[in-house]
Amino acid sequence: MSEERLSIIKVRDILMVTMPADPDDATVSALQERVLLAMERSTARGVVLDVSAVDSLDSFFARMIAETTRMVGLMGGRTVLTGIRPSVAITLTQLGLTLGKTRTALSVDRAFEILRDGSQQVQKP
C-alpha cells in the first residue's frame, strides 16, 4: 500500500532511493528486493539511500539497511546512506546500533561524490 512511496530513480549510473517518512515494515522489507532488482535491470554501480524524510529508525529498519548494503555489495555496487537527522543519529547510537559497513554522507551531493570518487580509485591502477 504505502510501498509505492518508496521511490527509486536512476541518475546517470547511480540509483537514488528515497524512503518515505514513516515506512511500514512491508515497505522496509520491499526496500531490499526493489533495490536489488533495480540494480540488476539498470546495471547501476551504486546506490544512494536517502532517509532525510525518516524521523525514526528502529532496529528492524537499521538491520534492513545494513543487509541491503551487503547485498548491493555482493552484486558489485556500493551504497551510501544520506540524510540521517541529528535526532535519529543520537537515537541509533543510544540504541546500540551500527549500520554495518554502510558509508554515510551528509548530503545527497556528497553521496554522489563518494560514489564517483570511489569508482575512480578502483579504475585507476
Added chain:
Amino acid sequence: MNDSLPEEIALRTETDIIVVRKSVREAATRLGFGITDVTRIITAASELARNVFLYAGSGVVRCRVLNGSDRVGLELIVEDHGPGIVDIDQAMQPGYTSGGGLGFGLPGAKRLMDEMEIESVVGKGTKITIKKWRKGT
C-alpha cells in the same frame, strides 16, 4: 492536556506498529518534549511494539501522561498475553535474541527511556512499562 491522548492502541498487525509510532509522536510532541526525546520515545515504543507482534502475536499499548509534583512525563505500557520471557536478565543483554534479530530492542529501549520495568510470567504474558520525563521545566 491529556484529554486527546489515545487510551489504548491494539497491536494486531505489523501496520499497527505505525499507528503506535504516530500516536506516541503526537502525545510526546504535545507534552512539549524536544525532537531528540520525541525520537527516543518513538523508537523505544517501536521496539516494544514490534516485540509484541513478533513474540506474542498481539497485545495492547497504553499511553498516559504523568503529572508529578514538579515534573511532567509520558508513560507507555506495552502488554501482551504471549509466551512470556523466561529469563529477563538474559533478554536484557545487548545482542541476545531468540528470533534472529539483533537483540538490541529491549536493552536499547531501556537506554532511550528514563525508566523501564518488565513484568513477565511464562505462559501468561509480558507487561513492559517505560517512562520519560520532560527536561528543562
